[in-house]
Amino acid sequence: MTDAPAVGQSTARSDARSKVTGEARYAFDHAVPDMLFGAVVRSTRPHATIEEIEKDQALAIEGVAGVVTAQDLGDLFPRFGHLIADHPILAIDKVNYMGEPVALVLGETIHAASDGADAVVVRYSDLPVMADMETALAEGATLIHPATYPKGDSAFEEAITEPRDDNVAHEASLEWGDVDAALADAAVVVETTVKYPKLYAYAMEPYNALSTVNEEGLEVITTAQHPFMVRDDLARIFSIPLSKVRVRSPLLGGGYGSKSYTKVEPLASVGSWYSGRPVKVALSAE
Amino acid sequence: MSVLPPFALHRPSTITEALEALSFDDMPLGGGTELLLAMRMRMLRPDSLVNIKNIPELHTLEIDGDHLVIGGAVTHQTAAEHPLVVDQLPILRRVLLEVGNPRIRASGTLAGNLIFAEPKSDVIPILLALDATVTLVSSRGPRNMTIDELILGPYYAAREPDELLSEIRIPLGRVLRAVYLKYQTMERPTVGVAALDHDSDGDVVRRVVIGAATELPVRHDFSPGEPIEGKSIAETMEIVPDIAGSERYKRHVVAIYVDRALAALDREERA
């Protein structure tokens, strides 16, 4: 043990050497034998019902091992989400946003999976589009999400609201003291509305997960900031005890909050459950 | 992770071999810095690519009479560092060193930049300002055209599918002084302004070419001493609003950068 005081001394990062030599391995770099690659087929409509998903052109492509849609999930719990399980793993009957996952194509190579995804044909019929807040909150606007989600979500019972007939997902108001009195004799009252655009805290390492499902349970290598939340979601999807779900987050290639909560782990896991082989899903920046 | 679509590869070593392979579904491949990205986005799905990098004649960079000739496979970096460009066309060097980043400059070709006709190209405005011409060769024989005639619209060049852009020819000895100023906050410029004083056999012309803000670059020629005001130029332009800014914002930025480029031109000694 050197006796140099730790305080006031710069000590190199323990992982610095592996990072400057390229040896450092991120979830993105992991691969296992017999692994399949997953390519996601995404919705090209902002809000539409799914009329039909045609798999046969994709299945005819050499190297395509399978195409998974919501209809193939059997008795798995088909949704995930931390507060409310409002993220379908694969769109169920309708798509709620442009780019929502509709099918997962499994390929022996990333190329086969990608060609397969290009070949899946999805027929939609459009629903009213609520592209901004005003339209979504307008009187009589079509509901995007169901009126409410079943109480069965054990994470936060109180987050489940009574059935609503509007598109308000969550409402909160913070008040203390006598607001009206304060406003009444205030010198100036300034009122404003703050709108946040879509934000995406880009982390250099893309979202990815490598999942292996077998009789003992499920192991996932993923670039997640909250591995325990991912574990909760996966345990609920497969209705297995937490002890049977192992989530490993090796070095993260950045997160900044954008890798909180569950991302592509359910997709990779249902792909592995469906095919009986490990499945890796890695997204692109697009 | 997204991947390229499947395609076959031709690797010709002569222009004739390349021409035999080229068609609408068999596209020329230089550095691929724009073509491969468009393919990855599934905007283009050619059956095959014709790799022109191994054709010696396309790597020429030489003087022919009073023109500089740049072959169809010459990269931005090679041209920028070439003694002939350093001596004879320093403004071209200064612009080429502004293209993309060091990797794009090392792989991307001037000819590829022209053919892809990206509306925010740095290379197109300066070649337009320098009165460059291009030669398109095919089994039907060569065609020569100006940059104006080549660039028809965004991503739309007048190259026929079976034609290869074999060389770019730039007249020499005309530029008295020149500047290139661009405003860029993202991967591509919001506006690029090339301004130069141009002496073609006696009459000096002050030329301004504005790129990136409109679907096609905009060129204005002025006689010496004629007052030039960025605002009045910007007002006449069909500005394209996009992620880089609204129409009003861009029109304002164009006006400012035209004035700044002209002020810089007055102070500039280098050609």
Added chain:
Amino acid sequence: MTAETSIEIRPVVNGMSHTSIVKPRVTVAEYLRDYLGLTGTKTSCEVEVCGVCSVIVDGLPVSGCAALAADLDGKTVTTVEGLATGDTLSHLQQAFIETFATQCGFCTPGFLVMGTALLAANPQPSRDDVMEYLEGNICRCTGYRPIIEAVLLAAERMAAPQ
């Protein structure tokens, strides 16, 4: 001249020669990572903007995500794994450790490769030279200053008599 659908390539990667058969669609990054297991080269933006896929081919910096493996035949490739000599880190790698130029580290391979290419072309770069040259690399953790310091420190050490 028929179009080829699979190409034999013989590149030398970090001093080791390889013989491989690749499809035209395979990129340099995919070849290094999936065929040779050299996962030091990363991919992220896939549109030549972020620089995490930077490698050096015949002395020139290249975006591994937008270059074809088929073009590597007879070429010499240097990746981040090839910067050290045995266990001895390069001056730049050592400098990255000392100036804390790596945090999450996903962009570090790209910055090291591009920094190495810069120092090879311009052994005494100014701060502005370094900032301009590294414009094609994105880092979301360090704020770039430690990276620029590292390149300048490495240049200084490389210029000092051994």
Added chain:
Amino acid sequence: MASQEFSQLFSVARSSDDCWNVLIDVARVSSWVSVVGEVTEHEHLARYSTVLEDRLGPFKLRADLEVLVTAFSEHEFVTIRADGEDRQVGSRITVDATLALAPTDAGCEVRIEGRYEVTGRVATMGASTIRQKADKILSEFMQAATRDLA
């Protein structure tokens, strides 16, 4: 996103009955559209499908079009909505068009008016390039129509 209204008029030396019979012959009318192929009728004067195939600069477009007759009134007008998606390029085209007839002493006058909208990646080609292409298709339509109805 590139969109535009269009409105054109041409007159023909044929009775409006004749013209009407031609206008509701969807296969014949679609033959005047240069970029559209074989039309399949699913429901007479209600639902058809066809394929749009064309080149826009270096880009090849191929979209399966569904054509719905959204309204028509005997001897007066027929309104169609064509909607299609080119999944490869990730672009979508929608066309709403009305063909209206008006008898004149020399025969009848046909007005074609409506609106097209192109969204998705191919729209990056720029509104003016798309407008030029649309104008070309429309003028070809007019020439074919006048020739066919002459």
